[in-house]
Ligand SMILES: Nc1ncnc2c1ncn2[C@@H]1O[C@H](COP(=O)(O)OP(=O)(O)O)[C@@H](O)[C@H]1O
């Protein structure tokens with residue numbers, strides 16, 4: 302049984318169809334990146350899963366329990382980090398956590414222990430006597446996560462937890478999420494930036510205008526968007542001749558000389574070699590083929606996989 306499942310999940314706000322028959326399957330222990338531009342329907346989906354919003358039609362389930370019918374059983378299983386933190390700014394950090402622990406009926410010595418544990422996990426122990434309002438946005442975001450960990454939920458629903466954070470705070474959040482993943486939590490995390498989640502998540506779903514355009518692994522996305530693999534090569538002389546040789550190689554779909562960006566040393570030209578990974582062997586064959594043909598290689602580098610290109614292709618025509 303999937304830990305999170307939506308079946309034709311649909312949500313209308315009057316005339317607007319915010320979610321249109323969304324089908325998501327997230328298994329236990331998965332870290333699912335939920336990606337889409339503003340207005341795509343991410344927050345609506347997450348709020349439904351968090352039992353805070355009712356679907357117009359279709360179903361959402363957590364661990365086999367149906368949202369809207371079994372909310373009482375669902376709530377102990379989930380931790381929801383909203384996109385905005387909300388009130389309680391005038392409390393001191395440990396009081397804030399104790400307050401929420403009490404709301405979860407965690408009492409006495411257990412409460413002290415749980416609060417100390419989540420403070421440590423989110424690296425906020427040294428801030429326990431600081432006012433919530435005095436914390437940086439990154440620390441407040443970690444405190445929000447600490448709060449939803451108090452009752453040790455199986456499932457974490459996080460709505461753009463890294464948005465508006467500086468690069469350092471983003472990295473801290475990412476490290477924290479990795480730790481939660483290692484603890485075996487099932488995580489759904491949304492973002493409008495694909496590459497932010499690519500490293501962290503094992504599966505991703507791309508949503509646009511309330512419809513799921515794609516869901517699967519990051520590699521599947523690249524395949525689906527037909528973003529091929531490209532290698533940058535330079536040789537000491539006779540670039541055009543080398544390009545001809547590379548073009549003849551099986552598996553190479555295209556080889557062309559382009560202006561370099563200076564990374565290839567003496568030469569300011571590079572050969573971009575596009576190849577089909579399915580053809581196999583091309584990557585490692587290229588140096589041999591060049592050497593056997595008497596070329597001296599001065600540069601050889603794989604182009605970083607371009608997730609943004611994949612994202613734009615998959616959402617093409619729909620992105621405003
Ligand atoms: N309470 C609401 N009333 C009317 N329309 C809403 C409401 N909440 C969201 N919407 C609309 O639903 C669509 C999806 O919004 P949302 O789920 O917030 O997207 P995202 O989180 O991906 O930015 C948007 O067009 C948004 O304007």
Ligand SMILES: [Mg+2]
Pocket residue numbers: 340343344345384460
């Ligand atoms: Mg949102």
